[in-house]
Amino acid sequence: MHKSLFVVLLAAGLPALAQAPTPLTAHLDKVSLTFALGANGQPNYTINYEQKPVVQPSRLGLVFQDGQGFDGALTLTGSEIKDVDETWQPVWGEVKNIRNHYQQLTVHLRQKAAPGRRLDVVFRVFADGVGFRYEFPRQQALGNFVVMDELTEFALPADHQAFWIPGDYDTNEYLYTKSRLSAVDNSAQVKKSEEIAVRVAPDAQAVATPLMLKADNGLYINIHEAAQVNYPAMQLHVDRASHRLTARLVPDAVGSKAFLHAPAHTPWRTVVVSDKATDILASKLILNLNEPSKLTNTEWIKxxxxxxxxxxxxxxxxxxxxxxxxxxxxxxxxxxxxxxxxxxxxxxxxxxxxxxxxxxxxxxxxxxxxxxxxxxxxxxxxxxxxxxxxxxxxxxxxxxxxxxxxxxxxxxxxxxxxxxxxxxxxxxxxxxxxxxxxxxxxxxxxxxxxxxxxxxxxxxxxxxxxxxxxxxxxxxxxxxxxxxxxxxxxxxxxxxxxxxxxxRGNEYNAFSIGSPPEHETIMPFTRFMGGPMDYTPGIFKLQNYEPTGKRRVQTTLAKQLALYVTLYSPLQMAADLPENYNEHLDAFQFIEDVPVDWDDTRIVAAEPGDYLTTARRAKGKDEWYLGSITDENARQQPVKLDFLTPGRRYQAIIYADAKDADWQKNPAAYQITRQVVTSKSTLTLRLAPGGGAAVSFKPL
Incomplete structure (x- = not known):
């Protein structure tokens, strides 16, 4: 299922022992990367989007247990560049075909000091960001080794707005905080989050990835990792004065980070960037950095x-x-x-x-x-x-x-x-x-x-x-x-x-303070960047569902329907009780109809923490489904239906918040309407506070 279109190697290799000139560059469309060695021999990299800095010169390196890691002076011994453009088909997913298009720069480094160990840093530059990782070639001087720290940095040019949860070794189930990087301090949140079973967060300035950032100059930046295998998860320590982020690896029982044997490599460190929030959600950069399926037979996966x-x-x-x-x-x-x-x-x-x-x-x-x-x-x-x-x-x-x-x-x-x-x-x-x-x-x-x-x-x-x-x-x-x-x-x-x-899934509405209306508008930009989540949507009884009567799901019923489109999973639960669904079978029809596997996905409108509208085409059918959600603020969301097949007429069934719907005052109020639409039509969806809308489009 993996069809390579072309691979072009560019002659950029240098003699193995010659000192190569720096800087070295790679680019694709608006994204460019520069690698250089500093005056002290320490490697660094820079990322730009058009003329805007995304990551300023930032250190690379690793500390080993034996003191002979790649944290000292290094020599550049060679480099290669290649261009790759291929298309592959996932077994299931949000789209039928995924394009994997990047320019790769491989940098060969050697320690100046004995024992002269070798390290490669591989960069892949995509149209929507950069991935890079450390690779340890087979070599006499490096057999078994222990990584104690990773020195990877992300030096940000400004005090960006961040959507973050604490960097915790044992849980990712915190509520998100929206703040400037200079205000990151997770200590109070960790202490008060008693509903989370296990919490270990020793660094008050550590945040988890995926970390979503919004710059004042209009850029949206997401930092995460890809293909995390045989290595701990990466968290980020925030220097609140300089806005420099430094990798922090989750330790093992003896305080080490990773036991490896060359040849080996780390996971990819990823930076997704665009001047459009919708592009962040549409990115397939992280999937593309993972290896193709190891399973030869996948027909049984449904x-x-x-x-x-x-x-x-x-x-x-x-x-x-x-x-x-x-x-x-x-x-x-x-x-x-x-x-x-x-x-x-x-x-x-x-x-x-x-x-x-x-x-x-x-x-x-x-x-x-x-x-x-x-x-x-x-x-x-x-x-x-x-x-x-x-x-x-x-x-x-x-x-x-x-x-x-x-x-x-x-x-x-x-x-x-x-x-x-x-x-x-x-x-x-x-x-x-x-x-x-x-x-x-x-x-x-x-x-x-x-x-x-x-x-x-x-x-x-x-x-x-x-x-x-x-x-x-x-x-x-x-x-x-x-x-x-x-x-x-x-x-x-x-x-x-x-x-x-x-x-933090829907379950927290059952036994804790729950999750505020903005939560589901942040999650796609954070937790979902790495893959599907079993969020357990579809709660219809939104209040008076537990013995105290004090807790409530902080959405409208229509928003619970919309989550089946905006929060992707190939395994989707209809989480509520059958008797609660039986009271609203007309609304449950959308859950019954909505697919869990797709041929196409369009991010219609998005802003982290505020709103999201997503349209998806069912696998093997000319049927589309749309979900639109908002935070605590009511919105009018216009939706152009230009994703529909031109020349065809569709029946749109619109499951919307009623005029008096409100997640606090009247969460279960919804209305269902029908109209005939085409690719030239426009819908205007009224989203109540904490609300949403779900729409199915079936050809007539």
Whole structure:
């Protein structure tokens, strides 16, 4: 599925031991990169967009445990430039075809001092940004080595507006802060975010990536990474005076950052830039920097929508655990049930019936397996075996019932953070899924990680997540990982790794202060830059859904519909309870209709933290779906329909906020209208405070 159009090598190589002149440059369209060695022999790079500075001269380098890393003076021994322009097709995604067009500059460096180790820095310049990484060639002087620090810098020219969350070793589930870089201080937020299970953020000036920036000169800049394999996640330390960002790698249990053996390489460091916010969201730079699929057969990978026994647990209607504790036993030594266990056969069949009735592909069930009485907060290894159901969950009966209804069951494997225990059971767990016909699994890592001392975003766990994706692929199972490291485009390499959480999803509206209306307008520019998220949209009962009556989902119902288009995932949950959907089946029709795989995507209008309008064309059909969302401010959003096929007439079904809708005062008020449109038509969508609109376009 990978079709190369052309590759042109330009003769720029220099004799291996000759000192090459600097600076060296590479460019494509409006983006240019310059590499140079400073007077002290330290390498640096610069990025410009047209004549505007994006990254000013910034240091490159790495510190090794043996003191012989690439943090001292280096000699430039040669360089090459090549141009690549190719097109490839993802197994699933937001578009059918992806163009991978870049100019690559490879710089060969050698230490001036003994032992004279060699390092390559590879830059790829795209029309919408730059990716670069360190590569360690095979060499006598470099076998096994330990990276202690990465010196990569992003020296920004001004005090940009930033959308950021704390740089935490174990979670990406904070609310976003909008501030100038000079105001970054995460200490208060980390301390008060008690609803997050594990928080480790020792640097008050550290922010996580993807980091979204808006410059006063009109540029939009996103800093992240791509293809994070066998390496810890990169965070960024903010020098609030100089606006210089410096890489901070998540440490392991002994304080090191990465154990490597040459030949090796780091992940790509990415800078996406444009003078249009819409271009940031349309960028495929991060996907393009990942390797092609390692799976030769991908026909079994199927995007789907699903419902699940999950939200009712989040809001306290039922529970994951079967008994109050492991010590509540009857005379026969059996667990005494509380009567509140959600994952029981009769309840699961109810969800299967709803999925079948509304043509949804799957049903997820959490809390089906023994261990939930002892799973949280104990830092305990052997909690779950991933194959033993509770007495009231009949695996075979449920599987047969679902199959008879044309519905597939989605497995749930919560590890309680004990990744070692999960790895010991991996093959058995996935054989169990194969036996009972589960095509997908949602994994979870709530709690402190075992091996003890490791972090969710460190090198060990990054490799664990890849091992899980590989094991799942071996058994033809797709995976949705929760509490994982944030995505970096690895869904291209492992297309069965279809989604992750790694961010603050809709669930926080169930048990915390929730997420403000601007949250979903920031997430596409931050968390979603690296890949799809299991955000769990589709909540229809927006208030009075939990025992206290104090919490509320901070959107309108129409905005929940729009999220199916604006927040992409090939695994999309209809997260609310069947009975809540049954009260609004006319609105639920949009969830039933909207696809999860696309041939084309157009970012119609966007501004981080304010609004977003996205249109997508269904896979293999001339049907379009549009989602438009706003923050706490009401808006009138004009939408030109020039993405529709010229000369064709479409019926537009518009699911919109009612005139009196408001996320605080009247969130469930919506109206559904129909009209005939063409590619020359324009819609004007009225978005209520915290509101949105969803539109389907089907040809007449």
């Amino acid at each position: 995007p789907m929508k699903f419902v699940g026994v999950w939200w009712e647990m989040q809001i306290g209607k039922s529970d994951w655990k079967y008994a109050n504790s492991l010590d509540t036993l009857d005379a026969k030594g059996q667990l005494i049930p509380t009567g509140r266990h959600g994952a029981n056969t009769a309840n699961v069949k109810r969800y299967i019936d709803f999925a079948a009735q509304h043509h949804l592909g799957g049903v997820l069930v959490e809390g089906w397996n023994v261990g939930w009485e002892d799973w949280f907060g104990n830092w305990k290894e052997n909690v779950f075996d991933f194959v033993t159901p509770y007495p009231d969950f009949n695996v075979q009966q449920i599987s047969d019932y679902a199959k008879g209804k044309g519905v597939q069951m989605i497995m749930h494997n919560e590890t309680s953070g004990a990744a070692t225990n999960y790895e010991q059971h991996l093959d058995t767990a996935y054989q169990f899924m194969n036996k009972y016909g589960y095509p997908a699994v949602k994994t979870g890592y709530v709690g402190r990680i075992i091996p003890r001392g490791e972090h969710h975003d460190g090198q060990w766990m990054s490799n664990h997540f890849v091992r899980v994706a590989e094991m799942a692929a071996k058994h033809h199972v797709s995976v949705d990982m929760h509490e994982s490291v944030r995505p970096t485009g690895l869904s291209r390499t492992y297309p069965n790794w279809m989604a992750s959480e790694a961010g």
